[in-house]
Structures are given as C-alpha cells and as structure tokens.
Amino acid sequence: MGFSESPHSDHTPSTEPTSAQIRRWRHYLADELAEAAIYQHLADRASGQQGEILHQVAVAEGRHAEHWRRLLGPYADKPGRPSLRASALMFLAKHFGTVFVLALLQRAESRSPYREDPDASEAMAADEAVHEEIIRALATDGRTRLSGNFRAAVFGANDGLVSNLALIMGIGATGVSSSIVMVSGIAGLLAGALSMGAGEFVSVRSQRELLDASRPTQVTLEVAPELDLDANELTLIYRARGMTEEAAEHRAAERLGHFECDCDPSLSFQDAKARAALSRDQNVEYDDPRGSDDNQALGTDLGAAASSFCFFASGAIIPILPYFFGLGGGMALLVGMFLVGLALLFTGGCVGLLSGASPLKRGLRQLAIGYGAAIATYLLGMAFNTTVA
Structure with missing residues (x-):
C-alpha cells in the first residue's frame, strides 16, 4: 500500500x-x-x-x-x-x-x-x-465485536442512572423524609435490576428456543435406510433449506450412501442462505449435534441476565450514594444529580469515542436526556406534593 x-x-x-x-x-x-x-x-x-x-x-x-x-x-x-x-x-x-x-x-x-x-x-x-x-x-x-456487549453495558447503566435519579427526585419533591427517599431508591435499584435481568433471561432463552426450532435435526440419518427410493422425499428437505433441485438430489444421494464424498463443488446453491443451510446440516449431523455456533454468538441466558442486573445496579446506585453518607433533602438530590451527570458524561463520551464522533457532544447529549427525565419527574413530584413529615 x-x-x-x-x-x-x-x-x-x-x-x-x-x-x-x-x-x-x-x-x-x-x-x-x-x-x-x-x-x-x-x-x-x-x-x-x-x-x-x-x-x-x-x-x-x-x-x-x-x-x-x-x-x-x-x-x-x-x-x-x-x-x-x-x-x-x-x-x-x-x-x-x-x-x-x-x-x-x-x-x-x-x-x-x-x-x-x-x-x-x-x-x-x-x-x-x-x-x-x-x-x-x-x-x-x-x-x-464490541457493539453487542457495549450496547448492553451502556443501555443498562444509563437506564439505572436515569430511572433511579428520576425516581428519587420525584419522590423527594413530594416532601417525604430522606429515609423514605433512600429506601425508595434502594427498592428502585433492586426492582429495576431484577426486571432487567429477568427480561434479558427471557429474551435470550426465547431467542435460543426459536433458533433451536429452526435448526436441522438428525432425522435424515435416522430414517434414510427406510426411505422409498422411487419416491424419495429426502430431496424435499434440502430444497426447503434453499438448495437447487440438482444440489438437493446430490445431497440426498450422499445421505443414502451412493456417494462417498460429502460435497460436489460443481453444484451451486441459490444464495448464501442455502450455503448456510448445508453448513448447518453438516454441523448437526456430523460434528456438534446441537449446532452451537448460534448459541455461542447469542451467549448464555444466565450470563446475559447477570450482566444486565449488574449494569443496571451499577448505574442505579449512584443517585442514592449521598443518602448513604448522611446527606438528605435538597443537598442529597443536588449531589446525586452531580454524580449522575458525571456518569452520563462518561458513558456518552465512550459512545462518542467508539463511534468516531465528538465525545463531548455525545456526553452532553446523554446528560441532557438524563437531566431532562429527572427534572420532569421532579416537577411532577412537586405537583403532587404531599408534605409528608
């Protein structure tokens, strides 16, 4: 070059x-x-x-x-x-x-x-x-490589930051005591983190079940000896997976033992989807009976749930830190907003860094969105002020 x-x-x-x-x-x-x-x-x-x-x-x-x-x-x-x-x-x-x-x-x-x-x-x-x-x-x-995990980390942490800050500001604006605000913040952290973890577990498990339902099985090996050679429906399996009729007939002949080779480079497939179907078929019936490539890319449901729980909790704990150190009232809310602001600037800056955009602009965007949600909730809390001691 x-x-x-x-x-x-x-x-x-x-x-x-x-x-x-x-x-x-x-x-x-x-x-x-x-x-x-x-x-x-x-x-x-x-x-x-x-x-x-x-x-x-x-x-x-x-x-x-x-x-x-x-x-x-x-x-x-x-x-x-x-x-x-x-x-x-x-x-x-x-x-x-x-x-x-x-x-x-x-x-x-x-x-x-x-x-x-x-x-x-x-x-x-x-x-x-x-x-x-x-x-x-x-x-x-x-x-x-980073996009999937990075998206989950940024989404989880920002969700925890913004939702819990909005929660404690909304409750704090009603005039309740600092202890109630802190307990509410802890409850919001646990509820949100558990909800995120459960949602991610269900999402990954459901996606894996959908993949498993679409993955070829070993039926072609199990029933091949009993097939009627004059009315061979085995070719229909491979045609349904995207192969041309000629390629499907050749593949069926391989399964029936008429060819010792496992491929015919002269046969073409209609598109990349068909080639992937053949690859999965070979993988299922000869190598890994579960066809683990998709599972590896998807990750484990428990791992995804634990990651979502931790990412959310890491963000949600920041706005309630001032209460752990004895602050209360408006001062605790201001310090919490300041700490959350720093965290939002950091996560937004990381997004900008990896996207090749201005880290400062992305950080300010995250800050504006987070503070906007928190201030809106605070104003709603003031509108429903209960003045509870």
Whole structure:
C-alpha cells in the first residue's frame, strides 16, 4: 500500500520563515513524529495485514514529518512538544485496547489542519483524508465485536442512572423524609435490576428456543435406510433449506450412501442462505449435534441476565450514594444529580469515542436526556406534593 509523495519534498523556503511559521511548523513536526510513533506502536502489537497497514501509515506520517523538518531547516533541531491530544493518544496506545485508540485516531485524522494551511502540500492533505478512511476500516472489526456487549453495558447503566435519579427526585419533591427517599431508591435499584435481568433471561432463552426450532435435526440419518427410493422425499428437505433441485438430489444421494464424498463443488446453491443451510446440516449431523455456533454468538441466558442486573445496579446506585453518607433533602438530590451527570458524561463520551464522533457532544447529549427525565419527574413530584413529615 502506498501513499502519495509530497510535491514539496524537495522544497526549501526561499525567504526566512516568520516566528509564527517556525512555531507552527515545529508543532506540526512534533505531532507528526508522535503520530508516526503511535501507528508504529500499534503495528508492532498487531499481526498480519493489519500490522502491515499500520506500519505503512506510520511511514506516511514520517514523510510528513520530513516535510516540516525540511521547511524548518536550521530551526528543526528544537521541535516543539507534541500536542496534548497526541500525548494522550500515545498513552492510550500503550495502555488500552486498539479499538479505542483507532477511534480517536480516526477523529484526529478527520480534523487535520493541512487543508487550510498553505505551507502543507495538497498531497499531504489528501493523505490525511485517506488515513481517516483507513483507520475507519481498521476500527470496524473492533467496533463490531464490541457493539453487542457495549450496547448492553451502556443501555443498562444509563437506564439505572436515569430511572433511579428520576425516581428519587420525584419522590423527594413530594416532601417525604430522606429515609423514605433512600429506601425508595434502594427498592428502585433492586426492582429495576431484577426486571432487567429477568427480561434479558427471557429474551435470550426465547431467542435460543426459536433458533433451536429452526435448526436441522438428525432425522435424515435416522430414517434414510427406510426411505422409498422411487419416491424419495429426502430431496424435499434440502430444497426447503434453499438448495437447487440438482444440489438437493446430490445431497440426498450422499445421505443414502451412493456417494462417498460429502460435497460436489460443481453444484451451486441459490444464495448464501442455502450455503448456510448445508453448513448447518453438516454441523448437526456430523460434528456438534446441537449446532452451537448460534448459541455461542447469542451467549448464555444466565450470563446475559447477570450482566444486565449488574449494569443496571451499577448505574442505579449512584443517585442514592449521598443518602448513604448522611446527606438528605435538597443537598442529597443536588449531589446525586452531580454524580449522575458525571456518569452520563462518561458513558456518552465512550459512545462518542467508539463511534468516531465528538465525545463531548455525545456526553452532553446523554446528560441532557438524563437531566431532562429527572427534572420532569421532579416537577411532577412537586405537583403532587404531599408534605409528608
């Protein structure tokens, strides 16, 4: 994989650069060197094609650094310090998973200043745009692997945060004592977590039962010896699974022992669904009698229930923490809102980080939604104020 060379690779400034140019070029040089080191570090940790691609991106960033070093000339001996962003990326690259770093790098590449800087070549600006797409593609697999569990974690934690904060604010606004608010918050935590766990258990168990109902059985092996060869309905099974008539007849002949091979590459299937049907059929009748691929992807019902319970509870406990430490009344509500706000900013920032969007904007969005629900419930509580001592 190659990248375009800068048309300014042999260019040296004809006039003495200004102090502002020197500062800016030194900043660019430091950032390019830092990014080259980050990409190379990720390449060393990766393997196969991904490692090679990251290495090539590191080489391209090194070429960009040479462009600024050449422009700086004698002033290049004192490069500036890398930006806080580049330093943070290097720290994350060394201590955290690749998918988080790639998500941040994708955003950094999309915000390259080279398009507006006349001292940067057009090829360098084009390189940065290409780098963004490269990193987006490399991050796709990691995002896909995280999407299911990450969605469950964010959904569960945010549900606990917002629902329990709204609950205690609504009850607190009615004028009841702090002890009643705390007990209500604990009850909300347990009820919500148990409801989430039970719902996830039923959801996963039901989905597995639906998959089991659609999975081929071993009936073709059990009844094949008794089939009427002149009225062979075995082919109908394979045609129902998506095979062509010719492929179904060949598969039936295999089951009846007329062929020693287990496939005929000359036979084509109508679509990917048919090929998957044959794969499941082979898996069921020869390898794993349960056909466990779907079950592995789905996970266990007890595991999903436990995860949902824990995620919800971890969020729901935050708004009632002030009551555990002796606070009450309006102060407890304010501290609870503050703690929940921090948690919402964090979870929203994580969503933005992995999606390649602005972590701050995603965090503020989560904060606005959570606070909106809580304030609305508080106002309803005030409307039904009971003034209970």
